[in-house]
Amino acid sequence: MRHFEIQLDELRKKLLEMSGLVESSITRSVLSLVEKDEEQVRQVMENEVRINRMQIEIDDLATGLLALQQPMATDLRFITSSIKINSDLERMGDHAVNIAERARSLMHEPTIKPLIDLPHMAKLVESMLRESLEAFIKRDASLARNVLKSDDAVDQMRDTIYDELVQYMEAEPSGIRGCIHLMFVARNLERIADHATNIAEDVVFLVEGADVRHHAEAFK
Amino acid sequence: MRHFEIQLDELRKKLLEMSGLVESSITRSVLSLVEKDEEQVRQVMENEVRINRMQIEIDDLATGLLALQQPMATDLRFITSSIKINSDLERMGDHAVNIAERARSLMHEPTIKPLIDLPHMAKLVESMLRESLEAFIKRDASLARNVLKSDDAVDQMRDTIYDELVQYMEAEPSGIRGCIHLMFVARNLERIADHATNIAEDVVFLVEGADVRHHAEAFK
Numbered sequence: 440m441r442h443f444e445i446q447l448d449e450l451r452k453k454l455l456e457m458s459g460l461v462e463s464s465i466t467r468s469v470l471s472l473v474e475k476d477e478e479q480v481r482q483v484m485e486n487e488v489r490i491n492r493m494q495i496e497i498d499d500l501a502t503g504l505l506a507l508q509q510p511m512a513t514d515l516r517f518i519t520s521s522i523k524i525n526s527d528l529e530r531m532g533d534h535a536v537n538i539a540e541r542a543r544s545l546m547h548e549p550t551i552k553p554l555i556d557l558p559h560m561a562k563l564v565e566s567m568l569r570e571s572l573e574a575f576i577k578r579d580a581s582l583a584r585n586v587l588k589s590d591d592a593v594d595q596m597r598d599t600i601y602d603e604l605v606q607y608m609e610a611e612p613s614g615i616r617g618c619i620h621l622m623f624v625a626r627n628l629e630r631i632a633d634h635a636t637n638i639a640e641d642v643v644f645l646v647e648g649a650d651v652r653h654h655a656e657a658f659k
Numbered sequence: 660m661r662h663f664e665i666q667l668d669e670l671r672k673k674l675l676e677m678s679g680l681v682e683s684s685i686t687r688s689v690l691s692l693v694e695k696d697e698e699q700v701r702q703v704m705e706n707e708v709r710i711n712r713m714q715i716e717i718d719d720l721a722t723g724l725l726a727l728q729q730p731m732a733t734d735l736r737f738i739t740s741s742i743k744i745n746s747d748l749e750r751m752g753d754h755a756v757n758i759a760e761r762a763r764s765l766m767h768e769p770t771i772k773p774l775i776d777l778p779h780m781a782k783l784v785e786s787m788l789r790e791s792l793e794a795f796i797k798r799d800a801s802l803a804r805n806v807l808k809s810d811d812a813v814d815q816m817r818d819t820i821y822d823e824l825v826q827y828m829e830a831e832p833s834g835i836r837g838c839i840h841l842m843f844v845a846r847n848l849e850r851i852a853d854h855a856t857n858i859a860e861d862v863v864f865l866v867e868g869a870d871v872r873h874h875a876e877a878f879k
Contacts, residue, residue, distance in 0.1 A: 502735065502736070502739055505725060505735060505739070506731065506732070506735050509729045511726065512726070515722065515725060515726050516722070519722055519725065519742060522739060522742065522743070523742070523743075523746065526743060526746070601839075605835055605836055605839065608828065608832070608835050609832050609833075609835055612828070612829050612832050613829075615825055615828050615829055615835070616825055619821075619825065619839075619842065622839070623846075626843075626846070
């Protein structure tokens with residue numbers, strides 16, 4: 440059973456490492472947009488290669504644990520949750536790549552507006568990612584519920600950003616294409632928050648056995 | 660072992676049933692938009708409740724099979740794929756709900772343009788969903804590769820729709836809010852296609868053991 444514990448620990452470490460990479464990608468993608476910094480775009484693309492490689496490693500490790508160790512109850516739930524979280528993390532990374540690609544499209548265009556709200560939204564989304572992973576590793580359901588609460592704040596920020604962008608477009612039709620890029624950046628950040636929410640819901644389920652996935656409202 | 664086979668078959672049937680519900684939601688959501696039909700919106704919301712219930716049932720069934728039956732090799736891969744596909748299907752359903760909600764927002768607004776392209780895109784996306792599930796159930800890697808190919812066509816349709824909408828907005832700033840709803844509908848359809856692509860990649864991996872997830876290009 441000792442070997443099994445070592446492998447479980449390896450799985451935990453790899454998930455944390457992957458989540459660190461994804462967080463770095465989110466930060467860099469928004470930075471590349473705000474500072475028009477091509478180097479940050481390049482870093483996001485480099486991270487993406489590593490994230491994709493880690494996704495396969497983690498999947499193989501988890502599937503191997505299921506196949507060879509035949510774990511029961513708690514460990515089984517931990518491993519199947521790892522498979523889901525792995526997929527959530529990889530998709531968050533994809534959203535960061537989308538943001539970096541939009542940053543690249545806007546790199547040589549005039550700046551549309553000060554973009555103050557997007558970095559603010561990104562910070563909150565990054566903290567949701569960090570907390571959801573911490574909640575998973577520590578099996579901390581109350582920390583996971585914090586993440587669920589933050590999701591509402593993210594939705595509000597998105598609404599504010601949308602409204603400002605629509606007003607800008609109505610006043611300045613020549614800026615429509617640029618504004619649509621920014622609108623999709625806000626959408627990508629919102630989707631990253633949704634994935635963090637998925638992870639947090641998995642944690643509550645894992646710890647308390649309650650299935651919050653489709654009645655999360657009750658826990659907010 | 661007979662009991663195990665019956666349960667595996669149950670898992671297959673439930674996934675097909677769920678995929679049928681999701682397909683119906685996609686069709687209805689786009690219909691609700693094009694025909695301004697409130698009843699279709701209501702049906703999508705009803706489907707959503709059933710889809711969410713089925714997601715939990717399928718998850719429990721799959722996890723139960725892992726815990727109690729300790730399956731090996733091929734069956735293990737089939738069951739872990741089922742867990743992922745289940746999650747893809749549920750998220751497709753969420754996108755259909757998003758489309759129906761946008762249809763509701765646009766219900767009493769004047770029609771922006773004939774909307775010919777969105778139903779066309781929806782038809783292709785629905786066939787991708789159907790084929791990816793069929794490929795999974797029949798373990799048909801060549802059908803799965805068909806789905807991967809369709810994803811490019813979907814992306815082209817999305818680009819065309821975006822361009823038309825941007826031109827419309829530039830000419831008619833009063834239509835910006837409505838056009839943005841339609842842009843996100845195209846985005847939702849594109850995301851549904853991405854999930855079908857995920858499923859198809861899982862099928863190729865399941866059947867051939869090759870991991871196409873991060874080098875899908877080679878198979879197109």
